[in-house]
Amino acid sequence: MIEVTVFYYLVLSVIIFSIGAYGMLSSKNGVRLLMSIEIMLNAVNINLVAFSSFQGNLTGQVFAAFTIAIAAAEATVGLAILLALYRSFGTVNLRKISKMRW
Amino acid sequence: MIVEYAWIIPLLPAIAFLLIVLFGKGRKEGGGYIAVSLIGTSMILSLLTIAEVVLTGKGYESTGINWLGIKGFQFGLLVDQLSSIMLFVVSVIGFVIIVYSLGYMKGDHDVQRYYAEMSLFIASMLALVISSNLVLFFIAWEFVGLSSYLLIGFWYRKPSAASAAKKAFLVTRVGDIMLLAGIIILYINLGTVNIRELFVLAPHANVGMLTLATLLIFGGAVGKSSQFPLHVWLPDAMEGPTTVSALIHAATMVTAGIFLVARVYPLFTPESLMVVAWIGGITALMAAAMAVVMTDIKRVIAYSTISHLGFMTVALGVGGYFAGIFHLFNHSFFKALLFLCAGAVIHATHTQDIHDMGGLWKKMPITGTAFFIGAWSLSGFPPWSGFWSKDVILDNVYAYNHVLFAITAGAVILSAVYIFRLFIIVFMGKEGKATKHAHEVSRVMTTPLIALSIGALFSGFLVFFGLKSFLMKSLPGNLVGALDKASAISAGTHEYITYFSISLVAIGIITVWAVYSLKIVEARSIRHTFSPIHTILINKFYIDHIYLFISKKIIWNISVIVDYIDEYFVDGTVNGIGKLSIAFGRKLRKLQTGVVQDYAAWVLFGTGIILIIFKAKGGMI
Numbered sequence: 001m002i003e004v005t006v007f008y009y010l011v012l013s014v015i016i017f018s019i020g021a022y023g024m025l026s027s028k029n030g031v032r033l034l035m036s037i038e039i040m041l042n043a044v045n046i047n048l049v050a051f052s053s054f055q056g057n058l059t060g061q062v063f064a065a066f067t068i069a070i071a072a073a074e075a076t077v078g079l080a081i082l083l084a085l086y087r088s089f090g091t092v093n094l095r096k097i098s099k100m101r102w
Numbered sequence: 103m104i105v106e107y108a109w110i111i112p113l114l115p116a117i118a119f120l121l122i123v124l125f126g127k128g129r130k131e132g133g134g135y136i137a138v139s140l141i142g143t144s145m146i147l148s149l150l151t152i153a154e155v156v157l158t159g160k161g162y163e164s165t166g167i168n169w170l171g172i173k174g175f176q177f178g179l180l181v182d183q184l185s186s187i188m189l190f191v192v193s194v195i196g197f198v199i200i201v202y203s204l205g206y207m208k209g210d211h212d213v214q215r216y217y218a219e220m221s222l223f224i225a226s227m228l229a230l231v232i233s234s235n236l237v238l239f240f241i242a243w244e245f246v247g248l249s250s251y252l253l254i255g256f257w258y259r260k261p262s263a264a265s266a267a268k269k270a271f272l273v274t275r276v277g278d279i280m281l282l283a284g285i286i287i288l289y290i291n292l293g294t295v296n297i298r299e300l301f302v303l304a305p306h307a308n309v310g311m312l313t314l315a316t317l318l319i320f321g322g323a324v325g326k327s328s329q330f331p332l333h334v335w336l337p338d339a340m341e342g343p344t345t346v347s348a349l350i351h352a353a354t355m356v357t358a359g360i361f362l363v364a365r366v367y368p369l370f371t372p373e374s375l376m377v378v379a380w381i382g383g384i385t386a387l388m389a390a391a392m393a394v395v396m397t398d399i400k401r402v403i404a405y406s407t408i409s410h411l412g413f414m415t416v417a418l419g420v421g422g423y424f425a426g427i428f429h430l431f432n433h434s435f436f437k438a439l440l441f442l443c444a445g446a447v448i449h450a451t452h453t454q455d456i457h458d459m460g461g462l463w464k465k466m467p468i469t470g471t472a473f474f475i476g477a478w479s480l481s482g483f484p485p486w487s488g489f490w491s492k493d494v495i496l497d498n499v500y501a502y503n504h505v506l507f508a509i510t511a512g513a514v515i516l517s518a519v520y521i522f523r524l525f526i527i528v529f530m531g532k533e534g535k536a537t538k539h540a541h542e543v544s545r546v547m548t549t550p551l552i553a554l555s556i557g558a559l560f561s562g563f564l565v566f567f568g569l570k571s572f573l574m575k576s577l578p579g580n581l582v583g584a585l586d587k588a589s590a591i592s593a594g595t596h597e598y599i600t601y602f603s604i605s606l607v608a609i610g611i612i613t614v615w616a617v618y619s620l621k622i623v624e625a626r627s628i629r630h631t632f633s634p635i636h637t638i639l640i641n642k643f644y645i646d647h648i649y650l651f652i653s654k655k656i657i658w659n660i661s662v663i664v665d666y667i668d669e670y671f672v673d674g675t676v677n678g679i680g681k682l683s684i685a686f687g688r689k690l691r692k693l694q695t696g697v698v699q700d701y702a703a704w705v706l707f708g709t710g711i712i713l714i715i716f717k718a719k720g721g722m723i
Contacts, residue, residue, distance in 0.1 A: 021706060025699050033699070094698060101696025 009050035017043035030082045030092040034075060041071045104150045105162040108181050108232055111151065111193070114144035115225035122218040132214030134204050137221050141200050144228070145193040152186040161185075161576060163234055163298060174294035180234030184576040187427060188231040188361050191434045192354050194557075196224045198550045199349045199438065205546035206345050206445055216256060216343070223249035227354050231361070236285045236295040239365075243281070243326070246358060247274050250350050254342040263341035270335040277325015277332055281362075284318030287311065288369075301368045301578050309371055316374040319366060320381075327359025327411045330385040334646055336408055340400040344445030347400060352407050352441050353434035360414045360430050367423055368581050379419025379502065383509040386412030388643060390516035394523065395639040398454045399444050402524050406480065407437055409513055413495055416510055421585050422498030423577065424570045429491035431564075435557035436479040436488060440521075442551055443473040446543045447528060451536040456527045460534035466542045470529045472551040477525045479558045481518040483607045487562030494565075496603050497596055511606055518610030526618040 016039060023036030045064045052060025086092050118140035126133030155161065166178025181189070200220060207213050226245030233239045255267030289295050291311050292303045304312060323329070328336035339351050350356070363370070363378065370378070386409045393405035410433050417426035446469045447462060448454055463470040475486070482492035492514060500507045542548070574582050616622045629636050641647070693704075 025703050025706075098696030100694075102691040102694050 006050055006054045009046060013043045013046045013050070016046065028093050028095055030085065030094055031079075033094065034078045034082070037078075038071060038075065041067060103154060104147070105154045105181050106164070107147070108151050108162070108179050109164075111144050111148045111189070111232065112225045112228035114140045114147070115221045115228065119218050119221040119225060122214060122221060126214040126218065131204060131208070132212075132217055134200075134207075134213060134217050137217040138197075138200050138204065141193075141197050141221065141224055144224075145197040148189045148193040148228070151181060152190055155181060155183060155186045156572065159575065166234060169237075174289065174296065174299075175237060176235060176296055177238045178234040179232045180297060181232050182576040183573050184361075184364055184427065185232050187431055187573065188357075189228070191357070191431060192224065192227050192231060195353045195434055195438050195554075196227070196349060198553050199345050199442070200224075202442055202445075202547055202550040203345045205544045206449060207343065212256075216253075219249055219252045219256070220346075220349070223253065223350060223355070227358070230358060234297060236288070236297065236366075239362075240282060240285060243322075243358065243362075244278065246355050247271065247278065247326070250274075250339075250355055253346040253350060254339045256342050256346065260341065266335075266338035266341040270339050273332050273335040274325040277322045277359075280318045280325070281322025284315045284322065287315040287318065291315075297365060300366070304369045312369055313371045313374045316366065316370045317377060319369075320363060320374065320378055323359030323362045323415075324381065325359070326362070327356050327415065328408050329359070329381050329412065329415055330388055331645060333385060333389065333408050334642070334649060337401050337404045337642075340398070340404050344400065344441055344448060347404070348438045348441030348445065351404065352437040356407060356411055357414070357430050357434060360411065360418065360426060363415070363418050364423065364427055367418070368578055375419050375421065377419075379416050379506060382412045382415025382417070382419050383499075383506045383513075384412070385409070386416060386513035387509050387516070390513040390520065392639050392642055393520040394516055395636060397456055399447065399456050399459070399524065399528065400441075400454055402456070402520055403437070403440050403444055406440075406517065406520060409517060410437065410480075412513065413492065413510070416506065417495040417498055420498045420502035420506070422495060423585055424573055425491065425494040425498050427573055428565065428569065429495055432479070432487040432491045432558075432561050435554055435561050436476045439472060439551065439554040439558045440476040440480065442547075442554065443469050443476060446547055446551065449543055449547070450540040453536045456524065458534045458536040459528045460531045461529070461537050462540060463529040465537060465540045468542060468548045468551060472555045473525060473529065475555045476558055477521040479562075480521050481607050481611065482514060482603065483518070483611065484604060486559050490562035490565050493600055493603060496599050500595060500599055511603070514603060515606050515610040518607045519614050522611050522614040523618055526614065530619060
């Protein structure tokens, strides 16, 4: 039986964060981008909960709860923006929505 | 008592200036009556002030307002005997001329501006006269220069008036810069600009420094009082209204330079006084010679003014402190009178060329008589005012240097020649073409003429009522002794010089009478015989040509070089930096792709860099 230290949690968090970051940078679809951001946020949540649990301090868990609530709000706003973009551009392909450039 | 309220004297014309500017429009005479009433009140107040100075025999100096907390910059008033005399001249002649203007400027389309600028001038001139320190003096001095500029260019739609105003401003500016430099030198070395404190410190100061400072201050006087070589602006300044010429360019502003020299007289060293004397002598003779050949009535009087300012300067230069100021006092009456007469003549004939005039005596008896009084007084023939001051001046000059005496005596003969030439051509002889429709001017113009005639006749007699001892009180005691000792040398020759000067004037008058009235010799044939001299004189000794050469050829070319440097080196550097950042920005803006993920990638990249630095520093930022 291996002893599960905080290190394992951090490795998991890094893996999930990297997956999210890759998804955020590479996906063409705006909805996939929002989902990738959610993954990155959850990676952070794992970090917070892990530190909280290992240090016996509840602050981290409270923070995680906050993050979840704010992520929900962020998703709402993000989806609303995407909806508005879809209405005016007829697409959610982020490469094509690049009007604000030089 | 009253003298403590002397600050109100310049304040009243300043209020008149503001009132006329704000409310003069549409009022009768463009607010001229506001100017007359407030300047009149100011005159009464200054007469009361002068009366108090005369009765108590003491000058008054206010403690002053500390300006900007700088040591030695106390803005206060100094009303001593010298200021009283100037105060009298400025306020009385200013008032008389403002009254005369009511008639002279009637019907001009822009009288409001005229009265506003005249009030501004009188206010600044009065402030100049009673300021107790050189910085306040300089501020008033510049205001005087400004209002002179505005009034010369009063008819600014005429190109000649506009350029004359510009010329006067630029030429006097040369002097103003020198004056400012002189004041700065005094302040740096003696630590104060208060005139009376300077008198106390001067005897212990470095003589070389004092000579330099006083020469620079005299440079200011040369510009303002139109002395050689900066005299070129005054004849052109005749483009302004004649009242302006009478007030500013005969009686008050041009004498401000003489007043300045007298004001700081104890600071002058023998070396700088020598320069003052010679400049004055040269100016007196040159200007008098030019006055003989001019054919414009106002220009003749203008050159005469320059010449008489030269007399005052030479008097101050040779140690005749009283002689210079006495002549200033007399001159302002007879010269203002002559200018106002010229104004009346121009008003009646609508020309300034003396050869179009002639026989005006019958048409304009009051003006003619007044002009005759002015001419008599100016020529220095006894017993009227010009004689007394010219006599003292010649006395002092004789005791100083005989060559200078010869120069001054030459100027005295020429004075008699040009003024009676003018009188005979304009008022005697047969009628010229402009004379036919001429008639005597209105009462509002003749009354000031009569008032000034009284001044021109009798102001010289003040010498018998202790004017000299009164004036000398404004100098420190030890200097008075030295000046008295110098003038005592001439005591033995005094009578001969008086007879000599009277006969000089008589020779001048007889010559003119013979040439222009009896026509024993034709004026034209004299001109023909001496045509090279006449050419030089009519071209004003080519001084204007020299200045034009300097400014058009030399200064212009320097300016071209400077302009080149400015355009290609200074501007080039600035524009180069600008172009560089534009080019850099053109490349850099490619980063803004509009794709939101590119920005996110940059954020991640940046965060990564920060984390690497964080790690490299051992976990500390």
